[in-house]
Every structure is written in C-alpha cells, then in structure tokens.
Amino acid sequence: AQSVSQHNHHVILSEAASLELGCNYSYGGTVNLFWYVQYPGQHLQLLLKYFSGDPLVKGIKGFEAEFIKSKFSFNLRKPSVQWSDTAEYFCAEYYGNNRLAFGKGNQVVVIP
C-alpha cells in the first residue's frame, strides 16, 4: 500500500505564529495530492489540492502548499495562524484505482 508520512503529530503554537506541516508521499506515478482539514465537531473538508502546473498551490483560509517533486513533499503553510485554525490536518495522495492514501494527521492547537 502507498504511504503518506506526516510529521509532528501534535503542534501547539500561538496566534500570529507561522505554521508549516510536513507531508511526504510515496507514489511514483501521476501525482495528485490533497490537504484536508477537520475542525472540531465538523466534517472533513478540502483545504487545497495539486494535480499539475504551478507547484505552489493556494487554498482556502490563507493556506498554501508547495509540491517539491525531488523531495516527494507537499508541505502545508500558513504565515500567521488564528485561533480558528485549531483543527486536525490530513495530507492525502491519490494512487490509482479510486484510492486515496491518507497520512496520520497533524493535530494543531492555536493558543489565543
């Protein structure tokens, strides 16, 4: 099975700090990458996705991610977090046959 690695499962930071969540994927075929977010008590929703083109992808709520093929990475960033960014973040890659492989998630807590 394909694997997606996310580091630092628990992240605690203060408001206005910068956030970067690492994601490494393994699939060697056509690359389709996603970041999903799950806010407390809410359903999982798409934050951003990369299929092709510009490797810097901008998503909702000021998030962006950079696809670096040579490093098999798709790191998520936000320059200045808010308390409302407290959530669990999942990186995922499509690896064919209708399948997405998800990472184990990053639990992010932003302290006001």
Add this chain to the structure above:
Amino acid sequence: DVKVTQSSRYLVKRTGEKVFLECVQDMDHENMFWYRQDPGLGLRLIYFSYDVKMKEKGDIPEGYSVSREKKERFSLILESASTNQTSMYLCASSLGEAQETQYFGPGTRLLVL
C-alpha cells in the same frame, strides 16, 4: 453544495450485534467510500464503490461488508460487531475518478461494548 449525510452521529452496540451504517449523497456521484478514523492512525479505507452494485475492498475490509443498491446510498455492515470496531466511521463520495475531491459526511461514532 455537495451533501453527504450519515444515518447516525453516535451509535452504541453490543458485541455480536449486526450493525448497519447508512450514507446518502445528493450529487449523483459515482464513487462512494467508507473509512474508519482512529487517533494516531488517520483515515483507513474499508470499502469503496464505483457504481451501483459494484464494490472493491480497501485496506482493512475484514469484518465489514457493504451494499450499494442505489447510486445515492452506500451502506456499511458489521456482520458481528466486535470491540475493536469501536471507531469513527466516515463516508465520502466523489465524482468520476478518485483524484476528484472527496466530500465527507459528518461521521458516525460507534462504540461496541
């Protein structure tokens, strides 16, 4: 907006019971998926379906079965619930190939006693 609904938010069952989890989507999506979400393990695919009456095993199908009799509805069945099936179950749907965005339901938190 795509809406994916799940029949229950919380469910408590006893070991050995047969459990049905229902999922309905309203956007005519071909693909539907069942995942389980456990702390520290992320989302793991149980089964998915790419058309009515069609299904494929995911990464952890043991102890589960599925049914898709209508395009909008995808059911997950635990034939004989066990305590290690206590988990959050998420349903998702997508249009066409799975590289399309998957839309998730609110989840069913199942406790098996």
